[in-house]
Amino acid sequence: MNEIAALFRRLSHGVYVIGVADGERRSAFTAAWVTQASFDPLLIVVSVNPQNASYDILRAGRAFTVNVLEHGQTELARRFGTSSSRDHDKLAGVSWHAGGNGAPVLDDAPAYFECEVQDRHPAGDHELVVGGVVGGRLLDPDAAPMLYAETGDMDGSSALFG
Numbered sequence: 001m002n003e004i005a006a007l008f009r010r011l012s013h014g015v016y017v018i019g020v021a022d023g024e025r026r027s028a029f030t031a032a033w034v035t036q037a038s039f040d041p042l043l044i045v046v047s048v049n050p051q052n053a054s055y056d057i058l059r060a061g062r063a064f065t066v067n068v069l070e071h072g073q074t075e076l077a078r079r080f081g082t083s084s085s086r087d088h089d090k091l092a093g094v095s096w097h098a099g100g101n102g103a104p105v106l107d108d109a110p111a112y113f114e115c116e117v118q119d120r121h122p123a124g125d126h127e128l129v130v131g132g133v134v135g136g137r138l139l140d141p142d143a144a145p146m147l148y149a150e151t152g153d154m155d156g157s158s159a160l161f162g
């Protein structure tokens, strides 16, 4: 891994599965670039690659969930982060239900947020999607959240720093 890629790995992130819905069209993808952005109102920002199949659903439906992954849930990170819903239904075979905003909530996630899209801002090859938090639950207060470092180069990003 080159030095710039290693440097950027010093930014700490969690790992999340972002569920999206537009009516009955649903999908989900893994994301590490997720952060709280405001207390009042409560806002969460997700940096989304517009090439993700989930992006069109997110734009149209304006609803998403942020499913927190727990330390060790590497297979969920891989399932939702290394293949596209263009090719297969990533939610098939996973236990989930529709949240209050219609977007998928993973039953194995120790915590989740429900958001409604308030704003979108271009950011280079990604887009910052700002979500107002409209719901959420902490189901397992003892679960340690997964850290991005645990996923190694699962996202293939080390090759993207030039």
Ligand SMILES: Cc1cc2nc3c(=O)[nH]c(=O)nc-3n(C[C@H](O)[C@H](O)[C@H](O)COP(=O)(O)O)c2cc1C
Residues within 6 Å of the ligand: 015, 027, 028, 029, 030, 031, 032, 033, 034, 047, 048, 049, 050, 051, 052, 053, 054, 055, 077, 078, 080, 081, 082, 083, 084, 085, 086, 148, 151, 154, 155
């Ligand atoms: C650990 C990890 C972190 C990722 N973080 C992001 C992210 O923050 N934003 C993003 O748009 N894609 C991120 N990805 C890539 C998407 O999850 C991946 O491109 C996915 O296949 C898109 O699925 P879709 O085409 O079904 O929407 C990440 C992948 C992994 C494995």
